Amino acid sequence: MLTINLIREQPDAVVERLKIKNFDAAGIVSTVLDLDRRRRELQAENDAVQAELNNLSREIGSMMKEGRKNEAETAKSGISKLKENQKQLSESLDEVSRAMQDELIRLPNLPHPLVPAGKTAEDNVTVRSGGTLPELFDGAAPHWDLIKRYDIIDFDLGIKITGAGFPVYKGKGARLQRALVNFFLDEGEKAGYREIEPPIVVNEDSGFGTGQLPDKEGQMYHVGIDNLYLIPTAEVPITNIYRDVILDASDLPIRNIGYTPCFRREAGSWGSHVRGLNRLHQFDKVEIVQIAHPDSSYEALEEMVTHVEGLLMKLGLPYRIVRLCGGDISFTSAMTYDFEVFSAAQQRWLEVSSTSNFEAFQANRLRCRYREKGAKQTTLCHTLNGSALALPRIVAALLENNQTPDGIRIPAVLVPYTGFELISCPT
RNA sequence: GGAGAAAUGGCAGAGUGGUCGAUUGCGGCGGUCUUGAAAACCGUUGUCCGGGCGACUGGACCGGGGGUUCGAAUCCCUCUUUCUCCGCCA
Numbered sequence: 363m364l365t366i367n368l369i370r371e372q373p374d375a376v377v378e379r380l381k382i383k384n385f386d387a388a389g390i391v392s393t394v395l396d397l398d399r400r401r402r403e404l405q406a407e408n409d410a411v412q413a414e415l416n417n418l419s420r421e422i423g424s425m426m427k428e429g430r431k432n433e434a435e436t437a438k439s440g441i442s443k444l445k446e447n448q449k450q451l452s453e454s455l456d457e458v459s460r461a462m463q464d465e466l467i468r469l470p471n472l473p474h475p476l477v478p479a480g481k482t483a484e485d486n487v488t489v490r491s492g493g494t495l496p497e498l499f500d501g502a503a504p505h506w507d508l509i510k511r512y513d514i515i516d517f518d519l520g521i522k523i524t525g526a527g528f529p530v531y532k533g534k535g536a537r538l539q540r541a542l543v544n545f546f547l548d549e550g551e552k553a554g555y556r557e558i559e560p561p562i563v564v565n566e567d568s569g570f571g572t573g574q575l576p577d578k579e580g581q582m583y584h585v586g587i588d589n590l591y592l593i594p595t596a597e598v599p600i601t602n603i604y605r606d607v608i609l610d611a612s613d614l615p616i617r618n619i620g621y622t623p624c625f626r627r628e629a630g631s632w633g634s635h636v637r638g639l640n641r642l643h644q645f646d647k648v649e650i651v652q653i654a655h656p657d658s659s660y661e662a663l664e665e666m667v668t669h670v671e672g673l674l675m676k677l678g679l680p681y682r683i684v685r686l687c688g689g690d691i692s693f694t695s696a697m698t699y700d701f702e703v704f705s706a707a708q709q710r711w712l713e714v715s716s717t718s719n720f721e722a723f724q725a726n727r728l729r730c731r732y733r734e735k736g737a738k739q740t741t742l743c744h745t746l747n748g749s750a751l752a753l754p755r756i757v758a759a760l761l762e763n764n765q766t767p768d769g770i771r772i773p774a775v776l777v778p779y780t781g782f783e784l785i786s787c788p789t
Numbered sequence: 790g791g792a793g794a795a796a797u798g799g800c801a802g803a804g805u806g807g808u809c810g811a812u813u814g815c816g817g818c819g820g821u822c823u824u825g826a827a828a829a830c831c832g833u834u835g836u837c838c839g840g841g842c843g844a845c846u847g848g849a850c851c852g853g854g855g856g857u858u859c860g861a862a863u864c865c866c867u868c869u870u871u872c873u874c875c876g877c878c879a
Contacts, residue, residue, distance in 0.1 A: 408848075418860090419860040
């Protein structure tokens, strides 16, 4: 959520910047400004009447104390009209404030000036790439065939137990999952992140804080009986640690990392290009989250990008880093880098991480603020997060790129975690 | 799941209808003293929304929401959470 101050002070700049996101904000901005003006008028009136009521009550109080009963009764009878007036004022004030909030919430975050214009993923800008595209041997297969051949991931079993998009990992497949999670967590801790194991269901306030609610409830699994949501990403619980928190400037940046399963309904986003591990309802992900000082949040973003890039290099996967264009960047983000790995048998780039700076947009919803040493006033923090990394597509690329006629080679960095170097046919 | 108790500022803990945004202690910050530090002493110390260039000033907030009353931290209703006991249990 953008702050009302920003809109009040630079309405034209807001409208202009949002054009990069292909969002026409002019209508909302002018409505917000009207409502804001109305709100302040109403508050001034309401406060004045309230002040008068407070004074009268105090006077009645002292009359009662001094035993001037009759005077007090007279004063009481004269107060009802004021009360009626105040009630109406405060109701209008609530109404206008709520209306303003509802409008404000519809505005996306402003994109950073470096965000390129554009409509679709075609317009994203490749920042850099690394690794070498593998040459596959004749008979190389896509991962959905490999997982059957080596009996490591079972979609049919998942359908039996739960439904489509809930795979069962078996044997070396399960072990590989565990290895990747541990590898990612260990690398994160080496880079200064504190490990968090959060709840994987969250309440409405948390969903609102990070921006999933009120708009995207259709994308989350909802536990109706308790009104809780299964998390679509660890970003939600880990960022919400800092909801309604005032930090010291010296605490920043805060670096947290957490592994969780993630749950996404993915309503309406299925098709032939999402075969196998490319899109799931439940998947594992290690997420990094930073709470940063506004002056250095883009340094934090670069640091996160470097970290994620390091993981891909260590795994030996060919990757590219793209800066998302205005049309492809999310509602809440100011700047996003997507990381894609090349999956050789599919001949496709697969997104494995999305690393973003939300600036103060989430922090405003979260009321996550910091205070400079000795200062009285508080300022909104900047929040950032990134996948480091999401497992399924990493697994897809590892299986496809590292396949040999004898089996699938495990990258050297993972061998201490898996305890094996090769996934071969079950005998 | 059953029965009871409770929820107050960073923490502890007073306050049961009238200048209470709230006594006090601890912690924090500033100062005096000291070569420095500690101790002692003095002062200060919540958040949010308005008005004002500013000094300053109006309003809201005592777990959330609603109600009673001229007036609510205090009374009533409701929800949530915590604690104790019992039951169940990884």
